Amino acid sequence: MRPFTYQRASDPNAAMAALAASRGNNPTDPAVQALAGGTTLIDLMKLDVMHPQALVDINPLAGNWSEVSLDGGNLRLGALARMSDVSAHPEVQRNYPVIAESLQLAASPQLRNMATLGGNVLQRTRCSYFRDVSYANCNKRNPGSGCAAMDGVNRMHAVLGTSDQCIATYPGDFAQALIALDANVEITGKSGTRSLPFAQLHKRPGNTPHIETTLAPGELISAFTIDGRWPRSVYLKARDRQSYEFALSSAAVALDVRDGIVQDARVALGGVATVPWRAREAEALLKGLKFDNGLAGRVAEAAFAGAQPREHNAFKIDLGKRVVARALHKAATMEI
């Protein structure tokens, strides 16, 4: 690991002042980096994928930035809340099972105790060519150098949202729940706080796979908010091991069913796309209809209509369709 300076931010203003030094730097490898749970950052610093010259420890901000509150039927999750605490929160479990499950099925108990919600949505891809600096050609790590995964071992790579520059999978689970529920993300910067739809936080790789989010240098995620409650929601995750493994394919599903008719439906996909992925055209097929397994199958087909496999990852399309259909069935039949 390369040398860095360490400082602790006692309040948001101090954090903003310290992080401001990162303005104008490479957006995905800034010279000044915020340290929260550290589970991605320290790992990638050890691998020499990230090399900040200064770390600003923002954990002292947790006093104000880690609240979980459900006021007037709207959920607010502080960005420094730990994954384990939010997944165990009774109100989250009761009103937003898709959130609780997406957090509980991620990583390991130790990592969930460390990792924060804000850091979780910003975790970097697990693409082995991105993580191994002995491969020179990675457009995400080394812009313009090519992509070793295209014709390499790409079993774990994405089939949706890819470009001819990058097929790295977005690895997280929680982000799928957020994008499904139309969450907003609250962002704090030097000039104050702004809010934007979570769906606008991540950027598809396109021609600039090294630019992963719309966050400006020095900005921090301070909270996530969700309007309304979604008690009929599930997160289903298929993986190589039963526990402690990234998704091969996952689905976040939320339904609003009244008198047997689907009033509103949300479907998001994980493990198969380059960014948190909302299947809007697919979910629209459900609205106004009575749920049955035939309908679930048509939704699943539509969700993967644009999928583009490479040599080793075509299985994710069949697997993903089954995951979507099963998640829909589970949500439609759950007792609430």
Place this chain on the structure above:
Amino acid sequence: MSDSKPTSGFDRRSFMAGVAGAAVMPMTARGQGPAASAPAAQDPSAPVEMTLRVNGKDHTLSIDARTALLDALREHLGLTGSKKGCDHGQCGACTVLVDGRRVLSCLTLAVATLGKDISTIEGLAQGDRLHPMQQAFVDQDAFQCGYCTPGQIMSAIACVREGHADSEDDIREYMSGNICRCAAYPNIVAAVKQAVPEIAKG
């Protein structure tokens, strides 16, 4: 035991360290956790003065800011019970408790644990009396090579205290962050089950 060094005496570890001729860190320390906002003004190669509270005892160290908690425990405090497996947060061998919560010491910066209580495997036994979880691992033969065992035991204690040891399925799920390459898993599950009532007694 002295404040920050293991008791002397010949062992494999001190022999290897001696042969390797460990470098001495210059002691031009800067204070732990500066709250200032001028990172460029600091020298990243200067050691950081920090206090670690481990198993109820304070240790003052002057070490590189890059030092992971695991390396601070093992290399600077001589507490080699916590093990380095993958060093990337994937195996759980380095699991310790920080303020009672199980975390991975390999992905935790030592400097970031200021003011926190760190518990390691060395702090469990009371004299010759093993902690109930240690005794359970012995009774159930819950290891072969033993390398993952300190991490398994620290993780298991937290697993029970969290209330995640009510069934064998729960134990398997909530112990999944600790890999055992000898695959002693059935015995580990049995050990955790055995220790539950003992730990509940307090």
